[in-house]
Amino acid sequence: MASPQLTSIRSPRVAAARRLAKRAFRSADGRFLAEGPQAVREAAASPGVLIEVFSTAEAAQRHADLLDACQQAGAPVALVSGEVMASIAQTVTPQGIAAVCHRLDVTIDEALAKPPRLVTVLVDARDPGNTGTVIRTADAAGADAIVLTGGSVDPYNGKCVRATAGSIFHVPLVVAGPVEPAVDRLREAGLGILAADGAGDVDLDSALDSGSLERPTAWLFGNEAWGLPDSVRALADAVIRVPIHGRAESLNLAAAAAVCLYASARAHRRSTSRALP
């Protein structure tokens, strides 16, 4: 087994990777940390994303193909001691491999360059796990872009990146500022704007039945605790509620997003199949 090249947690390269645990440094550096073989594999497959890879000797044996792929992607691979990996990793039980990556987000114009059919907008989403799960679900549902607005959590937070299970590398991601200009831009791109809210006027089943989910749609989802403020609901063409058939007070953000996004995906594909000769 090769001996580690980096054994000091004081090495400048190690310190530069470690500081990516903090949002301020991620912003200043324009970089984030992808941890674990799955995330590093996705990073290596994304052109121009990978900067540098750290691996323990044990992980290098287990994932030799992956480290080859990283080197072919032009990223140097450093073998590190377990102590160094523990100092870089943002997880309690590091998986032995981590990559420093360029941030992935694009402008809203770049994200909407191809005519979009389904866009996910998060407004003031604060929980990194929930946000990452919504990104993963949006990817699965075939979303064309994900737009984070208002005071939403940094998508490069380690917990968020892990919850995306690789999907942060798949779907164009926009870190927008205030929600209103983002919604204007989405409307210009031909999208109907639907707000998801437990207090919505229209239930999702009725929206499906009426055909109003068949047009290209941007869904707005609010904060985990307080939903969407009135001012944001007012921007939407309709406020839709997922029906609560039992006694639950509400759905959690990621579950509500899953139900809404898959309802749109189904409506879009049914309308397409009806339109075929």
Place this chain on the structure above:
Amino acid sequence: MASPQLTSIRSPRVAAARRLAKRAFRSADGRFLAEGPQAVREAAASPGVLIEVFSTAEAAQRHADLLDACQQAGAPVALVSGEVMASIAQTVTPQGIAAVCHRLDVTIDEALAKPPRLVTVLVDARDPGNTGTVIRTADAAGADAIVLTGGSVDPYNGKCVRATAGSIFHVPLVVAGPVEPAVDRLREAGLGILAADGAGDVDLDSALDSGSLERPTAWLFGNEAWGLPDSVRALADAVIRVPIHGRAESLNLAAAAAVCLYASARAHRRSTSRALP
């Protein structure tokens, strides 16, 4: 402000509440801890569940009505110091109110006493947050029962209870042993058995189109990492996959359950409305 009655973390009542952080003691005592005003309110509204309530003086001022409701439900309320609350609470930032509750689960026969239409079965679900979210989503989708089988996490784990957002008090919950006899019993109760798996033969949209979701259904959901084993998939009438339209490898457990359970809820309600004169 009233002064605390319990100020020592060594008090036997406090120690008895604190030990409910461990699964072995929850099992031995048949009790669990519900934390925060929302959970305590649900416990107080559930006949025969509440045993004892602890509150800081500050929380008692903020939630006077709730503590009245607890006393009316026959549960003694003890004012405790902040130090005692911190020693009982399983959260880093306690909300100042917690209740010791009798466990809620019933036998599978009790859960199926009324003819069920929608049942959620978890097989070897290990993550308490995911499990709690599935319980909350199943409640929202109108499930008649939730059955935990195999090596599933203890639903009375504090993180699971919190993730249910009160729904653990709403839906009949069964802590079953092995999955096979549970599935036999669900079939006897007239339920079709559908397994949700990313490698399923039938996609959910096709299942909806074919009408096969209209009959009463028990959904089997597997472990977060490895899904359902072959032996469990073989118990089902069909193995259904949620379609992946984008590049995500899979959905997370709670998102997949949300999409499947809401598809069933919609199919059941459409078939009912079609059957009306």
